[in-house]
Amino acid sequence: MVYEYTLKTQKQNFYNITSFVKNAVKQSGIINGIAVVYCPHTTAGITINENADPDVVTDLLYALDVTYPDRPEFRHAEGNTTAHIKSSVMGASQTVIIDNGRLLLGTWQGIYFTEFDGPRIRKYYVKVIEG
Ligand code: ZN
16 A cells, blocks of 8 residues: 655745655554555655754755755756755655554654745655555
8 A cells, every 4th residue: 555645835945744654654554564664756855854943944944055066067957956856965865664552753853845946736655564
């Protein structure tokens, strides 16, 4: 079973989707296994990072902008190459272990959907696998 979620995004941001992933695991009834969180977009991604201090997300967005600025040498006609780069840096998915019905995340870890070319209506999937 695949759980599908939609998300309305801003131009660029990180969205904490941990509670939705937890709900998918609960709904699946699977006690031990893995949850795969997958983003089917080329200018967005999924990552795991700090969930406590919102300044971490602010700093990550700033650092990504500084590290991957727009360049006149970029050829992609759509003009959003930096968003494609950031998407690949984040990756399209994360896999989290489910142990005894709960996600084995660290205390300070949250699962984020990352937008780099919004605003858009985005989708992500959660697949829960027993094992
Ligand atoms: Zn593009």
